[in-house]
Amino acid sequence: MNKTTTLAIVVGVAACLSLLFTRIATADVQVQVDCSATYKDCFGTTINMEWTCPAGTTCGLAYVYDDDNECIKAAAHRCFAQSNPGQVG
Amino acid sequence: MTLKNTLAIAVLIVGAVVLVFSISKVTRSTTQPRFESIDSALNKRSVRDLEAAANKNDLTAASAAAAGRVLGLGGGISEATGLAAEVADTISMYGSTSPDDFLRVLAQQGIKPPEIMQSNPDWAEKAWILSRLIVAGAEIDESAIEVVEVKNGRGYIHPDPTIYVNVGRRDEGREFLSSYPPGSLESVDVVLPGTFLSEDGHSFEGVFVLRMTLNPEGAVWTFTEQRMIGVPEGAVVMMPPM
Numbered sequence: 001m002n003k004t005t006t007l008a009i010v011v012g013v014a015a016c017l018s019l020l021f022t023r024i025a026t027a028d029v030q031v032q033v034d035c036s037a038t039y040k041d042c043f044g045t046t047i048n049m050e051w052t053c054p055a056g057t058t059c060g061l062a063y064v065y066d067d068d069n070e071c072i073k074a075a076a077h078r079c080f081a082q083s084n085p086g087q088v089g
Numbered sequence: 090m091t092l093k094n095t096l097a098i099a100v101l102i103v104g105a106v107v108l109v110f111s112i113s114k115v116t117r118s119t120t121q122p123r124f125e126s127i128d129s130a131l132n133k134r135s136v137r138d139l140e141a142a143a144n145k146n147d148l149t150a151a152s153a154a155a156a157g158r159v160l161g162l163g164g165g166i167s168e169a170t171g172l173a174a175e176v177a178d179t180i181s182m183y184g185s186t187s188p189d190d191f192l193r194v195l196a197q198q199g200i201k202p203p204e205i206m207q208s209n210p211d212w213a214e215k216a217w218i219l220s221r222l223i224v225a226g227a228e229i230d231e232s233a234i235e236v237v238e239v240k241n242g243r244g245y246i247h248p249d250p251t252i253y254v255n256v257g258r259r260d261e262g263r264e265f266l267s268s269y270p271p272g273s274l275e276s277v278d279v280v281l282p283g284t285f286l287s288e289d290g291h292s293f294e295g296v297f298v299l300r301m302t303l304n305p306e307g308a309v310w311t312f313t314e315q316r317m318i319g320v321p322e323g324a325v326v327m328m329p330p331m
Contacts, residue, residue: 002093041257043203043205045331046257064327066216069212076325
């Protein structure tokens with residue numbers, strides 16, 4: 001076996017292993033983006049929210065505001081499309 | 090050039106292309122989360138419907154079942170009779186249509202009430218009905234209620250590690266908590282599985298968890314944390330006052 005053949009086999013095996021590793025790694029990355037948010041509601045309770053969003057989206061928080069007392073009454077966790085945060089949720 | 094060498098060069102080129110492709114894919118996949126706050130148009134259901142749902146269940150069956158589970162735990166829990174009574178009262182207070190029972194139970198457990206209930210009692214009285222919807226509007230599965238001892242700060246853990254968890258605490262009203270290291274006090278989780286209703290009309294399978302902690306000063310079991318597990322994406326939930 002000459003040098004070129006050996007090199008080709010080494011690079012080929014490395015590429016296959018790399019592809020396999022990347023598929024596993026990107027599978028992990030693609031299923032989730034970790035999100036968290038904390039706020040104090042109208043009753044003074046500290047609410048901590050933790051959730052995950054699919055890769056390619058951003059974390060978002062929708063809330064219901066009480067105008068009389070200027071406080072957040074309720075909230076929802078959401079995942080927004082990166083191109084237009086207000087449209088998806 | 091021999092056939093073997095041609096084949097080797099072809100493998101080399103394909104390998105290099107695959108390598109470059111896979112590295113660039115990793116680079117594209119790593120994105121940083123960004124937060125955006127929006128106002129939400131709510132109430133697919135009318136407020137009247139939601140209030141009716143919140144007033145439908147007085148939680149008597151759930152509170153009795155949970156107290157029964159506590160007493161069935163055996164001798165491992167301190168002040169088990171007191172814990173059963175406080176668990177029953179804590180669940181029942183959310184079944185009441187008036188905040189009076191809530192205030193009574195807080196006083197009984199040595200908890201300072203939310204400041205807004207004194208500064209704006211009219212608002213609090215009105216807000217009470219909907220603020221307890223997530224518990225009072227639920228169909229609790231009484232046969233599946235569990236009581237789990239908390240060890241080293243870890244109590245009930247949902248079998249799905251990716252499920253959404255919403256945690257509420259109001260430590261300001263529970264001054265004894267600041268006198269002890271976190272996780273050092275005896276605690277139990279009261280686990281209430283069921284079908285829950287969000288403010289914007291989502292119905293979902295979930296688990297509401299009440300954490301009760303023994304206050305060593307007076308040996309009173311005290312409601313210290315609440316968790317709503319399983320809220321679907323986008324559903325708007327108000328955690329009940331505590």
